[in-house]
Amino acid sequence: MEQDNKNLPLIPLRGITIFPYMVMHFDVGREKSILALEEAMLNEQEIFLVSQKDAKIEEPKVEEIYSIGTICTIKQILKLPGNTVRVLVEGISRARIIKYIQDEPFYRGEVEPLVEVEYSSDKKCEALMRKAKDIFDEYINMSGNMTSELLISMDDLESPGRLADIISSYLMLKGDKKQELLEAYDAEERLEKLIYILNNELDILKIERKIGVKVKKNIDKVQREYYLREQLKAIQEELGEDDEDKKEINKYKNKINKAKLPKSVKEKALYELDRLKNSGSYSAEGGVIRTYLDWMLELPWNAETDDNLDVKRAREVLEKEHYGLEDVKDRIIEYLAVRKMSNSLKGPILCLVGPPGVGKTSIARSIANALNRNFVRMSLGGVRDEAEIRGHRKTYVGAIPGRVIYGMKQAKTRNPLFLLDEIDKMSNDFRGDPADALLEVLDAEQNSTFRDHYLELDFDLSKVLFITTANSLDTIPRPLLDRMEVIEVSGYTYEEKFHIAKNHLIPKQLKEHNIEEQSITFADSAIYNVIENYTRESGVRSLERKLAAVIRKTIAEMVEKDKKSINITTNHIKKYLGPVIYTYDKTDKEDKLGVVMGMAWTGYGGDTLPVEVTVMPGNGKLELTGQLGDVMKESARAGFSYVRANASKYGISPDFYKDKDIHIHAPEGAVPKDGPSAGVTMITAMISVLSNKKVRHNVAMTGEITLTGRVLPIGGLKEKSLAAFRAGIDTVIIPKDNEKDMLKIPKSIKSKLKFILADKIDDVLTNALISEE
Numbered sequence: 001m002e003q004d005n006k007n008l009p010l011i012p013l014r015g016i017t018i019f020p021y022m023v024m025h026f027d028v029g030r031e032k033s034i035l036a037l038e039e040a041m042l043n044e045q046e047i048f049l050v051s052q053k054d055a056k057i058e059e060p061k062v063e064e065i066y067s068i069g070t071i072c073t074i075k076q077i078l079k080l081p082g083n084t085v086r087v088l089v090e091g092i093s094r095a096r097i098i099k100y101i102q103d104e105p106f107y108r109g110e111v112e113p114l115v116e117v118e119y120s121s122d123k124k125c126e127a128l129m130r131k132a133k134d135i136f137d138e139y140i141n142m143s144g145n146m147t148s149e150l151l152i153s154m155d156d157l158e159s160p161g162r163l164a165d166i167i168s169s170y171l172m173l174k175g176d177k178k179q180e181l182l183e184a185y186d187a188e189e190r191l192e193k194l195i196y197i198l199n200n201e202l203d204i205l206k207i208e209r210k211i212g213v214k215v216k217k218n219i220d221k222v223q224r225e226y227y228l229r230e231q232l233k234a235i236q237e238e239l240g241e242d243d244e245d246k247k248e249i250n251k252y253k254n255k256i257n258k259a260k261l262p263k264s265v266k267e268k269a270l271y272e273l274d275r276l277k278n279s280g281s282y283s284a285e286g287g288v289i290r291t292y293l294d295w296m297l298e299l300p301w302n303a304e305t306d307d308n309l310d311v312k313r314a315r316e317v318l319e320k321e322h323y324g325l326e327d328v329k330d331r332i333i334e335y336l337a338v339r340k341m342s343n344s345l346k347g348p349i350l351c352l353v354g355p356p357g358v359g360k361t362s363i364a365r366s367i368a369n370a371l372n373r374n375f376v377r378m379s380l381g382g383v384r385d386e387a388e389i390r391g392h393r394k395t396y397v398g399a400i401p402g403r404v405i406y407g408m409k410q411a412k413t414r415n416p417l418f419l420l421d422e423i424d425k426m427s428n429d430f431r432g433d434p435a436d437a438l439l440e441v442l443d444a445e446q447n448s449t450f451r452d453h454y455l456e457l458d459f460d461l462s463k464v465l466f467i468t469t470a471n472s473l474d475t476i477p478r479p480l481l482d483r484m485e486v487i488e489v490s491g492y493t494y495e496e497k498f499h500i501a502k503n504h505l506i507p508k509q510l511k512e513h514n515i516e517e518q519s520i521t522f523a524d525s526a527i528y529n530v531i532e533n534y535t536r537e538s539g540v541r542s543l544e545r546k547l548a549a550v551i552r553k554t555i556a557e558m559v560e561k562d563k564k565s566i567n568i569t570t571n572h573i574k575k576y577l578g579p580v581i582y583t584y585d586k587t588d589k590e591d592k593l594g595v596v597m598g599m600a601w602t603g604y605g606g607d608t609l610p611v612e613v614t615v616m617p618g619n620g621k622l623e624l625t626g627q628l629g630d631v632m633k634e635s636a637r638a639g640f641s642y643v644r645a646n647a648s649k650y651g652i653s654p655d656f657y658k659d660k661d662i663h664i665h666a667p668e669g670a671v672p673k674d675g676p677s678a679g680v681t682m683i684t685a686m687i688s689v690l691s692n693k694k695v696r697h698n699v700a701m702t703g704e705i706t707l708t709g710r711v712l713p714i715g716g717l718k719e720k721s722l723a724a725f726r727a728g729i730d731t732v733i734i735p736k737d738n739e740k741d742m743l744k745i746p747k748s749i750k751s752k753l754k755f756i757l758a759d760k761i762d763d764v765l766t767n768a769l770i771s772e773e
């Protein structure tokens with residue numbers, strides 16, 4: 001159908017293309033265009049809209065405007081502020097400009113409408129239409145910014161040209177592509193072009209999406225945590241936990257302000273608090289900071305107790321809480337008196353040395369009581385890493401301060417009595433020597449600025465009264481020992497143990513079990529029975545345990561049999577504690593060949609040390625078995641040489657070794673003993689068998705020996721005598737040079753034991769061996 005050419009006002013469009021059947025609005029600002037609009041409104045409201053080739057040109061010339069455009073009707077005009085007009089148009093038909101009639105004040109031209117050629121039921125056309133619809137369907141799904149309702153309305157479309165135009169109008173295409181579609185006059189050609197462009201667009205969309213997913217993934221990873229955190233925050237806020245955080249921070253702040261911390265400590269605390277604020281309450285770091293702050297706040301930076309340097313009162317406290325230990329008490333009182341005069345507790349560190357269970361810890365506790373100081377105890381047994389004393393750096397996972405700072409926290413004051421237990425049991429390895437760290441702790445010159453690795457702050461230890469304990473002095477590192485004033489606390493005699501049990505241990509245990517003193521009483525013989533037959537120690541620790549066991553069993557019996565009180569006798573003891581545990585070597589009431597009772601001394605106190613020797617046919621071998629340490633083996637060899645060298649003197653054939661082997665055995669002994677003091681014992685035993693002279697069963701001996709037969713002095717005389725007495729011995733042979741140590745032996749022991757002083761081995765032999773008559 002032919003249509004006449006039209007004479008219409010014209011507006012060049014910038015960046016948009018309008019297709020037939022398309023309804024669209026756009027804003028018009030150029031004056032020339034507004035005039036064209038007004039002109040159109042005055043007539044049939046028809047206008048020719050055609051794109052300019054370059055959207056950027058403000059006033060396009062004729063040749064800068066495409067020739068094919070769309071004839072539209074103007075539906076609506078809206079004046080906007082600032083001289084712009086919004087116009088709603090509907091596309092009617094394609095048209096080509098034949099000629100420009102005027103270009104001022106607006107463009108006007110003669111346009112020729114291009115009428116669609118109608119295709120009817122052409123199969124190719126049908127196929128193209130379907131294809132176009134399918135692809136467009138996919139395009140809509142991919143781009144996601146159009147609804148599929150569009151497609152439904154398209155289903156009814158029969159005309160391929162119309163379908164192409166409608167789809168074109170919805171596509172987001174560059175201006176020149178749209179123009180291409182507009183210029184495709186033939187409907188079939190237009191559809192083909194459209195399908196091509198759609199396919200292209202679809203590809204691009206797919207790639208875009210792929211990139212999008214990738215980028216998103218990356219962003220996701222980075223932001224996931226952030227989002228989760230934010231979410232958590234939101235949840236916490238909802239739950240009111242954010243408030244909790246704030247409350248916590250405030251709580252710390254108050255504590256810090258109240259704690260009267262030294263300036264540097266306070267600064268550090270506030271700094272850490274600031275970090276806590278920023279770290280988030282659930283982060284691992286938050287936890288570390290919190291622990292650190294707690295430590296800081298719980299340490300006694302300033303708290304102190306007032307010292308009581310009343311020496312008289314101190315003596316009373318010591319007397320009340322401990323039986324015996326007279327010289328220990330005297331030494332402690334002296335120490336305190338000197339400190340009182342100089343008005344400071346600085347000075348050498350006290351070191352209480354003695355076997356376990358003799359009251360070292362408890363006397364230290366009494367000193368604390370007497371001085372009115374808090375008491376803390378720290379065991380150094382097994383410490384071999386410097387960090388145990390001085391702490392680990394905070395960067396360590398699970399780091400905590402060292403034991404010194406730990407102790408100070410427990411002490412709650414900065415001037416406690418700090419007991420360093422078992423200072424002789426410390427060892428060292430590649431991680432640094434704990435003794436060095438300890439030296440710093442104990443050194444009055446340095447310890448006012450003791451620095452713990454964890455705390456990273458100076459802590460003042462100068463007001464602490466350190467006391468140490470040890471079982472023996474041998475293994476205390478020399479530099480430490482030099483700084484200490486040693487007080488020996490030795491083992492107890494039966495009598496002393498009896499008094500300690502009766503006046504201290506039993507009342508203490510009854511109190512702990514909440515029993516009135518009248519309800520359970522002990523017959524003296526019962527106490528002695530426990531001491532003699534159920535314990536074997538220098539101290540009273542296992543005695544205390546045994547008494548506690550007896551008390552528990554008595555309570556059970558009282559409850560069961562509904563008794564108000566019980567007086568414990570030896571029969572009860574037997575019933576409660578079972579058969580006698582220790583008989584010592586008391587059963588040996590016979591004089592024997594080659595069996596000699598020696599005496600030994602270890603960190604655990606004194607003990608008896610029987611030595612047996614037998615002789616058998618052989619070729620001069622010396623066999624050593626049993627609980628013999630290296631030093632004891634040396635003594636045995638030295639003894640053997642002495643015997644060989646002096647054989648004839650003792651009526652032994654000088655050639656005895658040619659056809660005899662000698663076997664020395666040290667039976668039993670839970671505690672391994674070692675030391676040179678068994679020399680006399682071995683020689684006596686060897687000479688006994690070789691000369692066929694029996695050894696008195698009631699004699700015990702101790703002494704080191706030289707190859708010339710001299711008896712050298714030994715250590716631990718008191719402990720050894722106690723052990724000999726416990727074992728039922730009545731005569732002890734000791735080196736003459738130990739005579740001076742006899743002063744330390746309790747009278748009760750001295751009155752029951754006969755001491756023989758030996759200068760030479762012959763002195764020993766005459767007193768120990770029974771000559772055959």
Ligand code: ADP
Nearest residue numbers: 321322323356357358359360361362500504540
């Ligand atoms: P140590 O520290 O020497 O190993 P403890 O101080 O632990 O020994 O003593 C063990 C127990 O024996 C404690 O209950 C203590 O009170 C008690 N004890 C030790 N010696 C005496 C004593 N002389 N007087 C009173 N009780 C004592």
